[in-house]
Amino acid sequence: MSKRPDNAPMVQAKQVHKSFGRLEVLKGIDLSVDAGEVLCLIGPSGSGKSTFLRCINHLEKIDGGELSVDGELVGYRQSGNRLYELRDREVCGKRSEIGMVFQRLNLFPHMSALDNVMSGPVWVKKESSSVARERALRLLDRVGLADKVKSYPNQLSGGQQQRVAIARALSMQPKLMLFDEPTSALDPELVGDVLDVMRALAEDGMTMIVVTHEMGFAREVGDTVVFMDGGVVVESGEPKVVLTAPRHERTRAFLSKVL
Amino acid sequence: MTDPPASPADRVGEHDEDPATPRTVPVRHPGRWVAGGVILVLVAMLVNTLLFSHVERGGVREGRFQWPVVGNYLFDAPVIRGIGVTLELTVIAMVVGIALGVLLAVMRLSPNRLLSGSAWVYIWFFRGTPVLVQLTFWYVGIAYLYPQLTLGVPFGPAFYTVNANVLVTSFVAGALGLSLNEGAYMAEIVRAGIISVDEGQTEAAQSLGMSKIQTLRRIVLPQAMRIIIPPTGNETISMLKTTSLVIVIAGADLWAATQNISAANYQIVPLMVVASLWYLFFTSVLTVGQYYVERYYARGSSRALPPTPLQRLRQELFHIRVQPVPALPEAPWVAPHE
Ligand SMILES: Nc1ncnc2c1ncn2[C@@H]1O[C@H](COP(=O)(O)OP(=O)(O)OP(=O)(O)O)[C@@H](O)[C@H]1O
Ligand SMILES: [Mg+2]
Numbered sequence: 001m002s003k004r005p006d007n008a009p010m011v012q013a014k015q016v017h018k019s020f021g022r023l024e025v026l027k028g029i030d031l032s033v034d035a036g037e038v039l040c041l042i043g044p045s046g047s048g049k050s051t052f053l054r055c056i057n058h059l060e061k062i063d064g065g066e067l068s069v070d071g072e073l074v075g076y077r078q079s080g081n082r083l084y085e086l087r088d089r090e091v092c093g094k095r096s097e098i099g100m101v102f103q104r105l106n107l108f109p110h111m112s113a114l115d116n117v118m119s120g121p122v123w124v125k126k127e128s129s130s131v132a133r134e135r136a137l138r139l140l141d142r143v144g145l146a147d148k149v150k151s152y153p154n155q156l157s158g159g160q161q162q163r164v165a166i167a168r169a170l171s172m173q174p175k176l177m178l179f180d181e182p183t184s185a186l187d188p189e190l191v192g193d194v195l196d197v198m199r200a201l202a203e204d205g206m207t208m209i210v211v212t213h214e215m216g217f218a219r220e221v222g223d224t225v226v227f228m229d230g231g232v233v234v235e236s237g238e239p240k241v242v243l244t245a246p247r248h249e250r251t252r253a254f255l256s257k258v259l
Numbered sequence: 260m261t262d263p264p265a266s267p268a269d270r271v272g273e274h275d276e277d278p279a280t281p282r283t284v285p286v287r288h289p290g291r292w293v294a295g296g297v298i299l300v301l302v303a304m305l306v307n308t309l310l311f312s313h314v315e316r317g318g319v320r321e322g323r324f325q326w327p328v329v330g331n332y333l334f335d336a337p338v339i340r341g342i343g344v345t346l347e348l349t350v351i352a353m354v355v356g357i358a359l360g361v362l363l364a365v366m367r368l369s370p371n372r373l374l375s376g377s378a379w380v381y382i383w384f385f386r387g388t389p390v391l392v393q394l395t396f397w398y399v400g401i402a403y404l405y406p407q408l409t410l411g412v413p414f415g416p417a418f419y420t421v422n423a424n425v426l427v428t429s430f431v432a433g434a435l436g437l438s439l440n441e442g443a444y445m446a447e448i449v450r451a452g453i454i455s456v457d458e459g460q461t462e463a464a465q466s467l468g469m470s471k472i473q474t475l476r477r478i479v480l481p482q483a484m485r486i487i488i489p490p491t492g493n494e495t496i497s498m499l500k501t502t503s504l505v506i507v508i509a510g511a512d513l514w515a516a517t518q519n520i521s522a523a524n525y526q527i528v529p530l531m532v533v534a535s536l537w538y539l540f541f542t543s544v545l546t547v548g549q550y551y552v553e554r555y556y557a558r559g560s561s562r563a564l565p566p567t568p569l570q571r572l573r574q575e576l577f578h579i580r581v582q583p584v585p586a587l588p589e590a591p592w593v594a595p596h597e
Pocket of ligand 1: 020023025043044045046047048049050051052
């Protein structure tokens with residue numbers, strides 16, 4: 001379904017810059033994620049991990065560099081020598097192909113789990129509700145919540161809410177999933193279930209970028225670990241290497257704090 | 260009304276014969292008895308003056324409040340017609356006011372300076388001038404300034420021209436004035452509601468690919484309702500009574516109807532009572548309605564809704580344990596089934 005050449009990366013960032021007013025948060029990020037790859041993004045608080053993820057689905061607009069998803073620039077359409085800024089409707093279309101799960105639990109509180117998972121397909125893709133319902137039920141079953149279909153978010157535990165959020169993102173059949181510390185807001189005993197769902201998703205071949213402090217998960221599931229600090233990529237490579245034998249002093253200092 | 264704390268009271272009497280346990284003496288509240296007595300006397304005076312006292316007017320001894328006169332006019336045809344106008348004005352002003360309020364609130368929150376600026380100016384103007392003046396303006400001011408109202412291309416040809424006095428009747432002026440004024444107040448209420456919804460909700464909706472309009476309509480506004488409903492209920496109740504101002508522009512509402520009658524028969528106070536009884540009746544209905552609407556929009560924010568007053572009454576009368584209602588039945592108004 002994509003026009004992407006077979007070996008082109010799913011996400012490619014070249015010298016991505018982003019500032020909030022005077023504060024330069026991303027100072028030239030270079031990285032690429034292949035289709036089917038799981039990239040884990042680690043780094044200290046404030047290093048710009050969330051900001052980078054938000055740039056990928058255009059919740060933030062980048063100030064410099066080049067960022068493309070599936071071979072197409074984020075937020076722009078190239079035609080000849082010109083870059084045309086995308087209209088709101090086109091941006092929405094692009095976003096609907098990228099799933100995102102946030103750190104803060106943000107299911108829609110006025111809708112049941114099922115309706116949360118159906119909302120995207122029915123309202124954005126205008127699917128018939130019977131088709132959307134069937135898929136939503138299947139997805140809720142897949143994240144282990146077949147019995148919570150009718151529950152409202154405030155009747156679910158944090159871990160259950162986060163799994164519904166994953167199902168909601170998957171309901172749009174995304175080609176890329178972004179996770180922004182999906183387990184940081186959860187009680188320790190609820191983290192496992194969410195990570196299990198993510199692990200299964202990775203095994204199914206989903207392309208994923210995961211901002212996480214769960215080093216065990218990064219080591220087991222990640223194909224690549226990227227360490228960011230101060231708005232730049234300090235070090236990246238295989239999890240084994242980066243997490244056990246980091247080359248940079250800053251990576252070492254960070255890991256010694258979190259491990 | 261407040262029950263004394265359960266445990267010491269239970270012990271009163273119960274252990275009387277047990278010398279080891281000291282007797283508990285509950286605190287006395289002599290002040291409450293005095294206050295209760297005073298109130299009782301005042302209520303008795305009120306009932307007496309309302310129902311049983313008489314007064315001499317023009318040599319005739321008659322009931323002070325002339326309840327039979329009130330009864331005669333309570334369902335009088337002009338009064339009923341006036342009620343119709345009052346209700347119509349209230350509904351129109353609130354419906355248009357709410358729609359306008361949503362529009363203005365969204366404009367004020369827009370990053371576009373021109374939009375937010377014009378909304379600000381609108382609110383500033385319509386909240387800053389008395390509604391009585393606004394009503395008068397729409398009724399007489401418009402026709403004075405623009406005797407001929409024209410529909411056409413700005414600075415270009417006109418397609419349609421009408422006499423302002425024909426178009427802007429007393430009712431139209433009243434509905435217009437009340438609606439435009441209400442819009443300014445509703446804008447602030449809606450804005451407060453929208454701001455109260457967590458930004459994460461907007462982000463989640465946008466990350467699914469929802470447009471700004473969809474996000475507002477499906478995600479933000481339904482959640483903002485919890486904040487918007489209570490003050491909107493107050494606005495509606497207030498509007499019901501504010502409609503009485505249309506009497507200054509030859510309106511035909513409830514208050515004007517009763518005033519017309521008393522101007523003819525000089526039964527001033529009884530007709531005031533007629534109007535007041537009707538206003539009280541409708542505000543009471545609105546108060547009950549508001550309670551249930553609030554309850555409805557509280558879904559998703561509390562796990563179980565408290566029992567309704569009716570349920571509580573039944574509970575107290577028959578000592579029936581009413582099951583707390585599960586907070587969240589099907590939500591047909593937001594569910595993505597349509
Ligand atoms: N909308 C914004 N306006 C202004 N500054 C912002 C905004 N969003 C983020 N920042 C700033 O950008 C910097 C990077 O933030 P970001 O959320 O990307 O960090 P992070 O690596 O995700 O940190 P954490 O691990 O704490 O989530 C921070 O200093 C933050 O204060
Ligand atoms: Mg973050």
